[in-house]
Amino acid sequence: MSQVSIEDIEAARHRIERHIRRTPCEPSASLRGLAGQPVHLKFEHHQFTGSFKMRGATNAVEQLSQAERARGVIGASTGNHGRALAFAARRAGVHCVICMSALVPKNKVEAIAAEGAEIRIVGRSQDDAQEEVDRLVKEEGMVMVPPFDDARVIAGQGTLGLELLEDVPDLAVALVQLSGGGLISGVAAALKARKPDIRVVGITMARGAAMHASLAAGKPVSVEELPTLADSLGGGIGLGNRHTFSMVRDLVDDVVLLSEEEIADGVRHAYWRERQVVEGGGVVGISALLHGYIRPEGPVAAILTGASIDMNVHHRLISGENVDLMQEAF
Template structure:
């Protein structure tokens, strides 16, 4: 099974030090009281670009050769990876093109443009956008740095696992948002190598959960990409997935799926009780605790993965909307 190693994750931590934030972990009194065990929040939404993706993008970009840098980088994204790659590329003077579907929220498009990257909107899914990425790689010689299925991306995201184990050494369970698997694969390798008894749970939305469907099928499958409050968790895992699928299958203990109302409740709780603004994808761990879909038996860490939600949508959720259909 190809997967990154703890040493590669530790090397990534040294490589990206000073270029990304080491985000804090804080005890949540409200969630601890609810769960009956200490519950901590890992504040990765406070990362420089507003999401964890900067770790993997920076780690990958810093390992490009001079020739690869000269020809530029390209990727698909549901928003946060594109923003992270644009930030990392701008810092190194590298051209960056981000290909996205029409489902990506406008606020995420504008944030990527503001960092100087070129944007191409292709179709209504990441799989369709990936066709343009492949063309740019083949015809223009650009280097593809995908959102998750790449060893340097996985190793960069795995640095979060190192920090969690260091900050909460007795953690029994870690709740991780799950999409293509780069985040949870890296965290699982780091955490389980250091603490083999730790439980890693993946959280995703019920609408179009590609990794969950692929694990059920026993191999990567395509799913219909649907509108969801957890838009950062949308998209497929790639039928030719080479890194994250097998690692997730081997190391992730369980997957929990949430409906839109539960995700909305998670966003509201984080705002009202923790005084933090997060996007739907970041709220899934909290949502699972609130819904009683996770029953922790020891110290638990919920990862708040990003904050890049459209503020109008956030206001409507806070005011009681339970899904995208109520914001139109």
């Protein structure tokens, strides 16, 4: 039984609908030709702040008490959650601190700072950043809004699932990013409550896939974080994971791991064929279709989750360059 119900997700939708953009879901002629079935792309990279994270962060901030608002909010982020939380907090008049590791790309750090948040760069992993969050919660009384393992955040992300089914009523397969599990837990809970036979497939990078390793181990485990084109999918799931590990285990039908080259192909396809600028973590559904990992028996939807890509890296990718961020980092 999932810890976040369809009623929680519907309540979240009512709570956040005036604060977020209902993003379009567009058919892809080129991907339909590859898949042999209708393929729809959910343009969540057109969301305010450039990613789906606006939904969960807004749902969490909107539920803060007056006392909690006075104490301020804090979160660890690989970029997109931080920007969304900073945006939602600024709009609500709440002080916000975002902790990130040194692996978070500069463009994402700058975007969060532009939203008015206080930035802390700590260590070289999401776990290092989380330690600083825990310290400030304990010592200064700030209110933590986690990037994924939080019922309010999961319910907010789940509103995407409600929209997908409205836009594609005969949906058979949903391709959803798999990282800490907040997005896929919420989307899967929404989809399967409405249509239990929908297949939900988690897509992630092969380089440091924490949830995939945890599922294989039967419990949350740590993995080494490594530079990847899908940087928004990096980070651990937390050894004390309370929600997303069990929800992913119970609700997700399959997991696909992608190489860096396959992710790069997705970025190129999104640009040249769909005319969309999408970050590496945002194109993994496209990448899985391009490389034949998904052989659907009905309509497919893939979420384009974010647009926060370093435009210099994007230019190199769409120009055909083989970009390996691991080699460039060391």
